[in-house]
Amino acid sequence: MIKSLADLEKAASEGARNIHPPYLKVMVGAATCGIASGANEVIAAAEESIKLIGNGAVVTRTGCIGMCYEEPLLDILKPGWPRLTYSHVKPEQVAGILEAVKDGKVIKEGLLGKIEEIEDITRNTRNTRYRFPLEKVPQEVAEAEHLFKLPFTDKQQHLAMRNCGIIDPESIEEYIARGGYFGLYEVLTEMEPDEVIDMVDKAGLRGRGGGGFGTGRKWRYCKQTEGYRYVICNADEGDPGAYMDRSLLESDPHSVIEGMLIGAYALESQQGYVYVRAEYPLAMQRLQKAIDDAYAHGLLGEVIFGTEFSFNLRIVKGGGAFVCGESTALMASIEGKPGEPRAKYVHTVEKGLWNQPTVLNNVETWANVPLIINKGADWFASIGTEGSKGTKIFSLVGNVERAGLVEVPMGITLKEIIYDIGGGIPGGKRFKAIQTGGPSGGCIPESLLDLEVDFDTLWEAGSMMGSGGMIVMDEETCMVDVAKFFIEFLKDESCGKCVSCREGLSQMHEILRRITEGEGQESDLDLLEELGKVMQDSSLCALGSSAPNPVLSTLRFFRDEYLAHIREKRCPAAVCTALIHYEINENCTGCTLCAKNCPVHAIAGKVKKLHVIDQDKCIKCGVCQDVCKFDAVTRNTRNTRNTHSSEKPS
Amino acid sequence: MGQPKGLVSENAYTILNEVEEKRVSLIAALQKIQARYRYLPETAMRQVAARLRVPVSQVYHVATFYSAFSLKPKGRHIVNVCLGTACHVKGAGLILDRFKRELKVDEGDTTEDGQFTLQAVRCIGCCSIAPAVMIDTETHGYVRQDKVADIIKRYRESKEK
Numbered sequence: 180m181i182k183s184l185a186d187l188e189k190a191a192s193e194g195a196r197n198i199h200p201p202y203l204k205v206m207v208g209a210a211t212c213g214i215a216s217g218a219n220e221v222i223a224a225a226e227e228s229i230k231l232i233g234n235g236a237v238v239t240r241t242g243c244i245g246m247c248y249e250e251p252l253l254d255i256l257k258p259g260w261p262r263l264t265y266s267h268v269k270p271e272q273v274a275g276i277l278e279a280v281k282d283g284k285v286i287k288e289g290l291l292g293k294i295e296e297i298e299d300i301t302r303n304t305r306n307t308r309y310r311f312p313l314e315k316v317p318q319e320v321a322e323a324e325h326l327f328k329l330p331f332t333d334k335q336q337h338l339a340m341r342n343c344g345i346i347d348p349e350s351i352e353e354y355i356a357r358g359g360y361f362g363l364y365e366v367l368t369e370m371e372p373d374e375v376i377d378m379v380d381k382a383g384l385r386g387r388g389g390g391g392f393g394t395g396r397k398w399r400y401c402k403q404t405e406g407y408r409y410v411i412c413n414a415d416e417g418d419p420g421a422y423m424d425r426s427l428l429e430s431d432p433h434s435v436i437e438g439m440l441i442g443a444y445a446l447e448s449q450q451g452y453v454y455v456r457a458e459y460p461l462a463m464q465r466l467q468k469a470i471d472d473a474y475a476h477g478l479l480g481e482v483i484f485g486t487e488f489s490f491n492l493r494i495v496k497g498g499g500a501f502v503c504g505e506s507t508a509l510m511a512s513i514e515g516k517p518g519e520p521r522a523k524y525v526h527t528v529e530k531g532l533w534n535q536p537t538v539l540n541n542v543e544t545w546a547n548v549p550l551i552i553n554k555g556a557d558w559f560a561s562i563g564t565e566g567s568k569g570t571k572i573f574s575l576v577g578n579v580e581r582a583g584l585v586e587v588p589m590g591i592t593l594k595e596i597i598y599d600i601g602g603g604i605p606g607g608k609r610f611k612a613i614q615t616g617g618p619s620g621g622c623i624p625e626s627l628l629d630l631e632v633d634f635d636t637l638w639e640a641g642s643m644m645g646s647g648g649m650i651v652m653d654e655e656t657c658m659v660d661v662a663k664f665f666i667e668f669l670k671d672e673s674c675g676k677c678v679s680c681r682e683g684l685s686q687m688h689e690i691l692r693r694i695t696e697g698e699g700q701e702s703d704l705d706l707l708e709e710l711g712k713v714m715q716d717s718s719l720c721a722l723g724s725s726a727p728n729p730v731l732s733t734l735r736f737f738r739d740e741y742l743a744h745i746r747e748k749r750c751p752a753a754v755c756t757a758l759i760h761y762e763i764n765e766n767c768t769g770c771t772l773c774a775k776n777c778p779v780h781a782i783a784g785k786v787k788k789l790h791v792i793d794q795d796k797c798i799k800c801g802v803c804q805d806v807c808k809f810d811a812v813t814r815n816t817r818n819t820r821n822t823h824s825s826e827k828p829s
Numbered sequence: 830m831g832q833p834k835g836l837v838s839e840n841a842y843t844i845l846n847e848v849e850e851k852r853v854s855l856i857a858a859l860q861k862i863q864a865r866y867r868y869l870p871e872t873a874m875r876q877v878a879a880r881l882r883v884p885v886s887q888v889y890h891v892a893t894f895y896s897a898f899s900l901k902p903k904g905r906h907i908v909n910v911c912l913g914t915a916c917h918v919k920g921a922g923l924i925l926d927r928f929k930r931e932l933k934v935d936e937g938d939t940t941e942d943g944q945f946t947l948q949a950v951r952c953i954g955c956c957s958i959a960p961a962v963m964i965d966t967e968t969h970g971y972v973r974q975d976k977v978a979d980i981i982k983r984y985r986e987s988k989e990k
């Protein structure tokens with residue numbers, strides 16, 4: 180039980196010993212993305228080899244440090260050495276790596292970098308950095324790159340992700356060792372509830388879930404209404420292409436719990452909920468463990484830190500509906516009803532869950548709160564831009580060399596994110612657009628890459644921050660197809676309450692289907708814009724009112740692609756199935772691989788002879804192109820012999 | 830459907846008692862039943878309505894609103910092909926088509942032998958390893974069309990857990 184500052188410090192020193200033990204520790208990144216890349220097999224191999232090392236050596240799990248493109252990741256913490264990180268680790272390599280380490284040597288293959296010091300970002304003793312005590316460091320280690328100075332990491336600043344990939348997410352002591360729950364202690368023992376609200380307001384924290392509403396302001400509005408107040412964490416993370424909330428819950432669940440505790444104290448609330456989507460089983464499991472541990476240590480429940488403050492927290496599992504990320508729908512869902520949004524003449528801060536005043540914030544928003552308490556409002560406000568303070572986690576994915584989670588100060592340019600951090604577009608292809616803001620967002624073209632990203636600039640560019648998904652699209656992405664993709668998504672997810680949203684999306688989808696099949700007319704484009712306008716004006720919730728954004732933004736920046744589909748019956752990116760065909764060119768060596776893999780037996784040809792595709796049988800699945808080792812299969816659209824070369828500017 | 834009616838009500842008894850005692854929400858009650866039977870049998874829905882004292886129509890509204898619920902029995906393994914944005918730009922649509930052909934079912938349907946239900950899902954948050962497919966609770970990344978048959982085989986062969 181943790182009842183006092185002394186208890187907290189005792190837990191912290193125990194945690195510190197687990198983070199940097201006086202014996203060898205092997206750590207594997209085991210969030211969902213790591214596990215899907217093979218982390219569990221690496222852990223099994225490490226546990227096998229560690230037995231031979233003895234001397235108390237252990238294998239532990241950590242969360243995701245954001246370098247998803249390098250997974251599985253294996254870290255070595257050996258007393259006297261900096262932390263070493265290996266990437267793309269295969270189970271069969273583990274024994275070799277560990278045996279070398281045992282003998283004081285280092286295998287260079289796969290060594291990604293080292294960490295010599297980490298910021299103790301939430302440490303109550305402010306401005307400290309933890310330096311790894313170094314002695315007898317082998318030459319290879321001395322020469323290794325610094326992990327936080329790699330192109331991917333150099334411009335990042337991990338605030339919300341401060342513990343991701345550093346601690347064991349299932350250890351409350353390790354969270355405390357990194358300064359966790361010290362902020363809560365300070366708040367409960369030294370601050371008035373309204374002082375906390377002032378502090379969060381002064382820090383300039385804006386909601387990370389989409390709208391960017393001022394968090395302090397929201398709390399103040401809620402406080403003005405009397406009632407049994409609730410605090411809720413929105414972990415529905417519905418935006419396709421965004422996964423920072425999943426990663427935070429899997430890598431550092433206590434930061435969200437502590438944030439909610441601090442918010443609950445400020446709002447004098449006694450009950451909180453975390454609404455987690457059903458597709459995130461591991462996040463739910465780690466969060467539940469963290470909640471159980473917090474109860475067991477007296478940090479949730481009655482008389483926390485011996486004060487009068489009590490707070491209970493429960494997980495509610497979502498039912499699989501995108502619209503439930505919307506505030507009123509989410510609250511209806513917690514009440515056990517269908518998640519249909521209601522009109523917000525009265526805001527949820529006044530009448531929310533069970534008609535009581537309610538504050539809803541996003542996972543990342545909550546994770547930032549303890550930091551503000553520990554480091555101060557001025558410190559937080561010194562990061563970022565005029566109107567958007569702090570950092571934002573983006574999931575940089577799609578056609579980009581280094582895909583992963585990047586946490587950067589607001590105000591960094593899109594170009595820096597895509598090229599410096601992400602390493603640009605793979606395969607020498609050309610950049611076409613970056614999609615931000617989820618289904619309600621937009622596609623930003625190359626001409627705007629110098630944009631300094633924050634809530635307001637993205638809005639002005641016809642997109643929005645959303646929850647932080649950034650999907651990079653190369654020249655082989657068709658923008659009409661992308662618009663159709665989002666409209667189809669929203670059509671499926673519309674709750675159906677407002678006619679404009681329900682019918683508007685169906686009609687838009689039908690028009691876009693026609694265009695992508697080469698049956699569109701130029702007047703369709705005006706119709707799309709007109710429909711979009713009506714939907715913006717007459718839908719109750721933001722799902723409907725922002726639904727036309729993907730169409731409007733692609734029409735604004737990529738109108739010529741729509742026109743190519745309509746006038747020339749041509750898909751310039753060679754994506755839209757109805758407008759493309761596959762061909763085999765003279766590079767073909769007659770290896771027969773494509774014919775063997777063709778699911779409909781549409782490819783004929785003798786061994787070592789040029790193969791031919793029967794266009795009548797071909798279903799355009801593209802397997803032949805995937806398996807061909809000689810670049811002999813091309814995907815073509817009308818009027819071009821070979822899009823792969825003819826569309827590419829030289 | 831499949832299950833004899835008596836069995837459903839008997840097994841549902843413990844779930845329903847728990848539901849009533851803990852006063853859990855309608856959604857949570859249906860989640861428990863879905864988890865047990867892999868669908869919502871009509872008798873169970875009627876009993877939930879009675880125990881929670883809500884109209885059957887409301888139970889049906891919730892059951893058909895959320896994609897987590899199914900009125901038809903689902904297969905032993907649930908194949909969720911991610912159609913999120915990152916997966917889409919990396920060809921997830923073609924992966925889904927391949928699963929349809931290999932399993933010989935349409936999206937949302939269950940194979941005749943009751944082994945697999947094929948579903949499309951909108952983002953499972955594994956965008957960095959797109960295209961991704963989640964089978965039961967296991968996630969597979971960088972899925973390629975020519976690997977689909979192998980993936981299915983692993984589950985078909987795996988004994989019931």
Ligand SMILES: Cc1cc2nc3c(=O)[nH]c(=O)nc-3n(C[C@H](O)[C@H](O)[C@H](O)COP(=O)(O)O)c2cc1C
Nearest residue numbers: 386387388413416417504505506540541544721722
């Ligand atoms: C259709 C729709 C879906 C949404 N989905 C999410 C979501 O998945 N996660 C989230 O945090 N906010 C989502 N939001 C925004 C929430 O309504 C709400 O503004 C947010 O959770 C408030 O938290 P914040 O102020 O910390 O950003 C969604 C909004 C709409 C209209």
